[in-house]
Amino acid sequence: MYFFEDIAIGxxxxxxSFTFTADLIKTFARRxxxxxxxxxxxxxxxxxxxxxxASGWHVGSVCMKLMVTDGQRRAREAAALGKTIAVWGPSPxxxxxxxxxxxxxxxxxxxxxxxxxxxxxxxxPEWGIVQARNTGTNQRGELVFSFLATAFVPRRTxxxx
Amino acid sequence: MTLxxxxxxxxxxxxxxxRHVAREEILAFAAEFDPQPMHLDEAAASRSMLKxxxxxxxxxxxxxxRMMVDGFLGRSASLGSPGVNEVRWLAPLRSGDDLVLxxxxxEARVSRSRPGTGIVTFKAIARNAAGQALCEMVSPIMLxxxxxxxxxxxx
Numbered sequence: 001m002y003f004f005e006d007i008a009i010g011x012x013x014x015x016x017s018f019t020f021t022a023d024l025i026k027t028f029a030r031r032x033x034x035x036x037x038x039x040x041x042x043x044x045x046x047x048x049x050x051x052x053x054a055s056g057w058h059v060g061s062v063c064m065k066l067m068v069t070d071g072q073r074r075a076r077e078a079a080a081l082g083k084t085i086a087v088w089g090p091s092p093x094x095x096x097x098x099x100x101x102x103x104x105x106x107x108x109x110x111x112x113x114x115x116x117x118x119x120x121x122x123x124x125p126e127w128g129i130v131q132a133r134n135t136g137t138n139q140r141g142e143l144v145f146s147f148l149a150t151a152f153v154p155r156r157t158x159x160x161x
Numbered sequence: 162m163t164l165x166x167x168x169x170x171x172x173x174x175x176x177x178x179x180r181h182v183a184r185e186e187i188l189a190f191a192a193e194f195d196p197q198p199m200h201l202d203e204a205a206a207s208r209s210m211l212k213x214x215x216x217x218x219x220x221x222x223x224x225x226x227r228m229m230v231d232g233f234l235g236r237s238a239s240l241g242s243p244g245v246n247e248v249r250w251l252a253p254l255r256s257g258d259d260l261v262l263x264x265x266x267x268e269a270r271v272s273r274s275r276p277g278t279g280i281v282t283f284k285a286i287a288r289n290a291a292g293q294a295l296c297e298m299v300s301p302i303m304l305x306x307x308x309x310x311x312x313x314x315x316x
Contacts, residue, residue: 048241056244
């Protein structure tokens with residue numbers, strides 16, 4: 001994982017892709033979003049989605065999963081080079097999340113993250129605050145998902161400048 | 162009776178819960194979707210900014226969604242949601258917490274492109290048993306209008 005000082009506006013990471021099978025869509029929906037169009041193919045077809053559609057929270061959670069996995073991959077690479085690993089802090093929230101197109105059973109979504117802004121934390125000098133636009137694109141190249149995420153990222157020299 | 166757009170006037174709509182959150186479900190969600198040490202491991206979590214094991218923010222949002230479906234969306238003419246304007250994670254969700262969800266209708270308007278559809282913007286606040294706000298979410302949801310109300314306006 002990167003430290004705050006390693007991050008610049010415009011940096012982009014491909015986070016990997018994920019296939020939303022009908023089974024995974026229904027399992028998530030039964031736990032967290034049991035609306036008919038997330039549970040049943042026929043109900044999905046009759047809905048605005050036009051097919052069995054993943055809960056938007058499922059799409060967001062999978063994006064989180066791939067972000068964390070990507071971070072762990074970077075941490076392993078850094079460790080292999082003998083570099084210090086930055087452990088990112090929690091997120092205070094996000095804004096402007098859009099479920100642009102439905103994610104239907106069988107769709108494969110590729111996620112990416114692009115840095116939009118960086119600033120220091122006034123209250124916590126050992127942390128910086130990074131905003132990134134995270135997106136999901138389906139196998140037809142259509143943008144289906146987007147949100148502006150915020151995270152606390154540790155500074156390389158705690159408490160300096 | 163199915164709730165439609167007309168059943169969501171501006172203002173406080175209702176309070177839902179409590180919903181108990183067990184340690185096992187926090188760990189299971191984190192293992193599947195957010196395997197950061199602060200959501201999985203007590204020792205690492207106690208060293209983190211959140212000072213103790215806490216649920217993934219996406220888990221909290223997903224539980225809030227479930228509380229909305231159980232509370233009112235499940236018996237509403239819900240057509241899905243275009244997105245979320247804002248989520249603020251204000252304080253960590255701990256294992257054993259009992260969540261209560263306050264729902265306010267912040268905005269309600271008829272869709273310009275689909276006159277049979279209304280868009281209701283909800284402000285949802287999840288609190289723990291002590292009354293501390295853990296998460297604030299503002300999200301529009303599309304709801305069908307009552308047939309006669311939509312026809313009245315089309316005339």
